[in-house]
Amino acid sequence: MERILCEVNNCSYWGDGNKCTADAIYVVSHTGDKAETSEETDCKTFKPEKH
């Protein structure tokens, strides 16, 4: 997605310019279905790059 910027450059969806190339991403919370800080959230769509 052009508008999603991401620094996780070992994800297979990561592209140049820190752009996420997935059609959609799924963001999850570490603390149930709510979060207090951004640190408590994560991208579940992350897929490690194949080597």
Ligand code: SF4
């Ligand atoms: S899928 Fe998630 S971790 Fe992977 S590039 Fe996109 S936003 Fe980053």
